[in-house]
Amino acid sequence: MRLQKIFFLFLLFSVFGVAQTKVGGKVVDEFGEPIPFANVIFKNSKEGVITDENGSFYFESKQNYSTLQISFIGFEKKEIPLKPGLNTGLTIVLKEGTQLKEIVVYSGKTSKKDNPALDILRKIWERRRKNGLKMFNQYEYDKYEKVEFDLNTIDSAFMASKMFKGMEFVFEQIDTSNISGKTFLPIFINETLSKVYGDNDSKKYKEIIEANKNSGFSSGDGVNTFIKDLYADYDIYDNYLKFFDKDFVSPLSRTGINVYNYVLNDSMFIDNKWCYNIVYYPRRKNELTFKGDFWVNDTTFAIKKINLEASKSANINWVKEIYIEQEYDVLNDSVFLLKRDYMMSDFSFSKKEESKGVYGKRTTLAKNHQFDIKKDDKFYKEEVNYYNNEVFNRPKEYWEANRFEELNKNEAGIYTMLDTLKEVPRFKRIYNLASILGSGYIEIPKWKMDYGPIFSTFGYNDVEGVRTRVGGRTYFGSNDLWRIQGYLAYGFKDDKVKYGISGKWMVDKKTRIILSAGNRRDVEQIGVSLTTSNDVLGRSFASSSLFSSGTNNKLTSVNLTTLGFEIEPAKNLTFQANFSYRTLESASNEFSLNYYTDASRTTTESMVKQSEINLVAEFTPKRRTVGYGVERLLVDNNFPRVFISYSQGLKGVMNSDFDYQKVQLYYRQPVLIGGFGRLFTTIELGKTYGQIPLGLMGVIPGNQSYFIIDNTYNLLNYYDFVADEYASLHFEHHFNGRLFSRVPLLRKLNWREIVGIKGVYGTVSEQNRLINASGLLYRAPEDVYWEYNAGIGNIFKVLRIDFAWRGSYLTIPDANKFTVKASFGFYF
Structure with a gap:
């Protein structure tokens, strides 16, 4: 009977193990030189990433995939079989491709002439002020925002450090990033529920916070000042996107053709909408640019999905990575609305791959959109010093009923873990030292x-x-x-x-x-x-x-x-x-x-x-x-x-x-x-x-x-x-x-x-x-x-x-x- 239980548990863990496919490695050419900005996806899916400047990649999926597909302009497409579960340390060699008469192959800096990707980009420019919320005179919707900070690159030596003596229980919350493949330890979480109102005619905007829940730090210290900057709004259709006081060139910018290469990579139906896939990557290093890809509809030229990953050589300090993922919902044949916005930043003193740092993650969800409900100007008048104590003290039952998505096990555990940590003398000393240096x-x-x-x-x-x-x-x-x-x-x-x-x-x-x-x-x-x-x-x-x-x-x-x-x-x-x-x-x-x-x-x-x-x-x-x-x-x-x-x-x-x-x-x-x-x-x-x-x-x-x-x-x-x-x-x-x-x-x-x-x-x-x-x-x-x-x-x-x-x-x-x-x- 005991053997049957052990076998059942082993089978159960095996099922959970293959329910997720993880891949990582490096893409190189026949001479062993890395191929940056290559396209790596699971076959017959839209899940994938672009390799970094060193040709490296890592990502994972909750689905089970058996084949990895790798492609890059000027090289032959390659498929790699995958075993169930973890596939890391891969070295994938691409061979230079043969140019066909029917296909224009771009290599290095793509041409600004006869490039179908640029034709699509120009149509995006024409429509960018007529998409989404901008199509309506007024709009309102419900918004949920979650910000999380995690210590990353957690290894055995780090966990054995004397600094954590008496705090070993925190490592029960360790998880692995599905973007970078690094282990991380959640240390802070902030949740906000709010109602958003906007008037495109009068250029007015108002956000009313209905609930806020914070664990880890008090609401008025320097950490929250930093978090506030992480909340900075941005519109992917704008020419420049501001992150951490730096202005990155958007891949949808009118000046994008001066700093990016664009390649029409694929096309397929997404949510019953025919979409084009365009891969983009920087023309030069050390500029404030991204690499990634986006899917755009063939009739409205509205973005359906976009991924942005900051160039590792970008001239920005203390930030090793910035990764953004946006998904748009199709309301009807012509309206595409942002439904999910995910941003992850890796803060670190060094940009070396093995260096430890802190992940800053922000997830924003929107739903229940309503349009053309006009409010008077008095409604939009911003309150000078509004503070409602109830907003910051909603009970647990309120959050369970109203948050847009459930917290995973580690996220939910942050609240309990940090309440416990606050009673640990060593943690108090570390926290107090950081507070003294900051204030x-x-x-x-x-x-x-x-x-x-x-x-x-x-x-x-x-x-x-x-x-x-x-x-x-x-x-x-x-x-x-x-x-x-x-x-x-x-x-x-x-x-x-x-x-x-x-x-x-x-x-x-x-x-x-x-x-x-x-x-x-x-x-x-x-x-x-x-x-x-x-x-x-x-x-x-x-x-x-x-x-x-x-x-x-x-x-x-x-x-x-x-x-x-x-x-x-x-x-x-x-x-x-x-x-x-x-x-x-x-x-x-x-x-x-x-x-x-x-x-x-x-x-x-x-x-x-x-x-x-x-x-x-x-x-x-x-x-x-x-x-x-x-x-x-x-x-x-x-x-x-x-x-x-x-x-x-x-x-x-x-x-x-x-x-x-x-x-x-x-x-x-x-x-x-x-x-x-x-x-x-x-x-x-x-x-x-x-x-x-x-x-x-x-x-x-x-x-x-x-x-x-x-x-x-x-x-x-x-x-x-x-x-x-x-x-x-x-x-x-x-x-x-x-x-x-x-x-x-x-x-x-x-x-x-x-x-x-x-x-x-x-x-x-x-x-x-x-x-x-x-x-x-x-x-x-x-x-x-x-x-x-x-x-x-x-x-x-x-x-x-x-x-x-x-x-x-x-x-x-x-x-x-x-x-x-x-x-x-x-x-x-």
């Missing part, structure tokens, strides 16, 4: 506060010498309605204690009405930004850098007190009203802020006492944030920003010294330039009406550090130029490797090119010149100061080096005419 704060849950930011603990300047700082903030969660933060600092050279404290309270969540107050007594480098900041605890990098060029002794002792009111009546539109009182005096005997207090210019004053009212309007369209509390995290910085400020000096209020009016405008606009990178344009305008001393003057921001700082002038020192009226214009273009990818010797380095030019015009009124008793020369850039720079980014993936040249004011004594600046950062 800069050390969390102290017992006291409901964070210590930090830790990166400001030490600094140096010529006035304070070595400076040390300790600080912290209250932290109950990512959606805190109030927050208090502060710090203490000490300079060993000036032997003085500095401090700052501020508090914010959100009194209305719907329109984000926030009241704030703060006080700071510290040493500050004034003049590192043209546009005024209202952050009472903000301290510039120049105020306390460990390394700087030239002398850094023109610092100011600041005592600043502020009261503020902020409201966001519409999404990303903010208004602020602030009252401030400050005293300013020189922090160094080698620098003066003195000004004359009488018409005869015989009496001077060294301290400025000033009360001020400041009104601000700020508009940041397309800005995306994470969190609903008094402080939010930005998802990225690729959004326009318009900042308008009006300040009124209140002479006599709290012994204030000056009466003046100051107007400022800041405008920043990033623009994608059709596959040639991104252009950043920054405009700053300002004018002060009334008499003011140096401490309240506009200082053209110099940069005496060895690092690249935005909106500063690389070849200016602090106080080289001052102005009470100014206009500044910066252009910086990032080519993202577009030019270097065409240079054979530079191609493999994946360097990225940056060029820029910046200039400023300014004046100082005669009354402000007359009040100056500082001994500092009031030089304004009346003849326009300008400089230009060229840089190389992505050196060793983290380093950028800029070379900058001065374009004017070359004869000024001790003028810096050339400099080299650097910056470090982790960028995709």
Whole structure:
């Protein structure tokens, strides 16, 4: 009887084993050279992949197939018999084919003439704005989205690591990818159910989240900020597809023929629709392109199915693979709707095949489409700060009844596994270390506060010498309605204690009405930004850098007190009203802020006492944030920003010294330039009406550090130029490797090119010149100061080096005419 049970179990496992066909290997020519972008499919199916740049492939199917079919332009088609179950380590040799009269065979770069694939592609272009949801005036549908993170390339050595001591139970969830063949361990999952509404006539869109379930991390930390970027919407018919802040050329782009080769590979019925199969692959390496294939209908020229796999040589960091699969449902004879969108990214420090990394997977499903149900404009008005606690606390029964597809065993196990992991001390330590490096704060849950930011603990300047700082903030969660933060600092050279404290309270969540107050007594480098900041605890990098060029002794002792009111009546539109009182005096005997207090210019004053009212309007369209509390995290910085400020000096209020009016405008606009990178344009305008001393003057921001700082002038020192009226214009273009990818010797380095030019015009009124008793020369850039720079980014993936040249004011004594600046950062 026991033997019968064992035999039955063996038979059962054998059935399960052959229910899935797995294949992997390499396709080469007769000389052993790899054949990239070859087509590998199971015979009599549409399941398959395209080999990578090294000719390698791996994929699997839930069906049982007995024959593998391999083909590539210019080579004879080959069929390989398969055994049941696993077939890996295959080496498939293709022989060069014979050209037939009836067939045009393309090899290498395909011709742009007499290519039937391009004829089909042109018809796709003609119809691309008339397919799917774009065919209707209005649309709505139900949407389910699942995001999962998995550790991959799990081997026995990894599992035996001491790091996992006490956490061995997590390896019970190990699975194998049906795309790459690598083992992986699920570590995070997020599910969202929502209702989507759109109006093509008015170009409006709205998504209402009905349920969200998250396991692994809290909803407000840096991990979720990263996930938010993974959610970026894209349309396969667009010319460029944005992933991880990089713009890939779509295979359906009008410019696709310049970067892709296209081959008409096959045709067949799919869901009773006759479709053509077109294989595409990059013309050159190191460009932001894909390889893959798509099926397109022969009458509507709508996409039925498409696969995209990013070129492994693509100029993108920390991402080894990007794989996308989209399937479209046929609603009727002419309507093709996206029903499934799957995206998988392999994040890794190295692009080597054996390197370990993290899979990021996103699956999006759509159903229950309805059309031409018009909603009024009020419906589409985006809520400023909508947060429904019920959405994030739906019971298990709700999810079982409403999710579009069941979670597999490993996905379902993530929730239980991570709940258990959170109680393991070793995991807590690893998670806390990652959180500290990401946020800069050390969390102290017992006291409901964070210590930090830790990166400001030490600094140096010529006035304070070595400076040390300790600080912290209250932290109950990512959606805190109030927050208090502060710090203490000490300079060993000036032997003085500095401090700052501020508090914010959100009194209305719907329109984000926030009241704030703060006080700071510290040493500050004034003049590192043209546009005024209202952050009472903000301290510039120049105020306390460990390394700087030239002398850094023109610092100011600041005592600043502020009261503020902020409201966001519409999404990303903010208004602020602030009252401030400050005293300013020189922090160094080698620098003066003195000004004359009488018409005869015989009496001077060294301290400025000033009360001020400041009104601000700020508009940041397309800005995306994470969190609903008094402080939010930005998802990225690729959004326009318009900042308008009006300040009124209140002479006599709290012994204030000056009466003046100051107007400022800041405008920043990033623009994608059709596959040639991104252009950043920054405009700053300002004018002060009334008499003011140096401490309240506009200082053209110099940069005496060895690092690249935005909106500063690389070849200016602090106080080289001052102005009470100014206009500044910066252009910086990032080519993202577009030019270097065409240079054979530079191609493999994946360097990225940056060029820029910046200039400023300014004046100082005669009354402000007359009040100056500082001994500092009031030089304004009346003849326009300008400089230009060229840089190389992505050196060793983290380093950028800029070379900058001065374009004017070359004869000024001790003028810096050339400099080299650097910056470090982790960028995709």
